[in-house]
Amino acid sequence: MSRLRHRFEALVDRHYEGVWRYTRFLTRGATEAEDIVHEAFLLAFDRLEKGREFTGDAGAWLRGTVRNLVKTWWRERQKLARDVADHLSLLAEEADDALSRAASRELHAALDHCLGTLSPEDRDLVARRYERGLRITQIAEQLSRNAATVRVQLFRIRQALKQCVEGQLAGELAP
Template sequence: MPPESREEQSHRNKEERLAALFDSCYPRLVRYAYARLGNATEAEDVASEVFVRAFESLDSYRDRGVPMEAWLFTIARNMVIDRYRRSTQVERVSEDNTAEPESRDDPARHAEQRILMRDVRKALQHLTPEQREVVTLRFFGGLSSREVAMVMSKRDGAVREMQRAAVEKLRVLLGAERLI
């Protein structure tokens, strides 16, 4: 068997990196998509589709200072935007479907999460679209401010300022004692 070419080795390395990122990124992508779409099933579909699209376009990924993780969130962000554009009326989440798609082992904890998530989703609607995007990428997606800046094509300082303003507004809307 002939040795792998540089291209083949590079592609294989990218595949391995993408596979390794699946375990750490998939739950975060689901949380991000859920925070933006408000539907657990759609959020899981988006997160799954992100990896399908990433795998299909793996050859076009160039590591030029943009981590693969940020690239995955860029794909997710674009998919969420596309879903908003395609739907003439974004389906709003019912009060019964406001829990984050996670473990439901403890009913009291589950109820508390549902109430908190409902309140957070309502408060997020009072932010500017860019502030909302920063908050969902940072806190639901778990990205650093630098990674959010890459995803949104903004400067890191601008992202940090949007985050500061958004968190301050959320503190007022939700009550400071709730965020501590």
């Protein structure tokens, strides 16, 4: 087996599952996630083939590459405005920080736990926005509320989820 092939297989073995889960998270489970992951690993292979070794964490490089590919994917597929795509990038960076501290399974379990602690009303808002992909204005209309109120409520829910997930991960990582 060639040295290049061995190094690439080791890279895939070590990082594929985490990168795949991260991509599914960023694309909200879109079927194109697999294509994005493959493209990221092809870019990693090209890098290795050109003799450019990974300095530092190759997983971080792969997640950064996925983040950029997903940003492009969102812009092309969803015709998102630049500020929304930039917000997605910021969310991806926050998720990347969490992934750096814990395995993707731990993050998924922590998020599931934290979603379970939300009130039914908050879970409904999260589902409308992030599972169904509704716009804030659509949610506001459906609930007969002001869009600014819905936006603030979603912001507070995200902050609560972030704190809860970080607390869960810190508890799991403690000796």
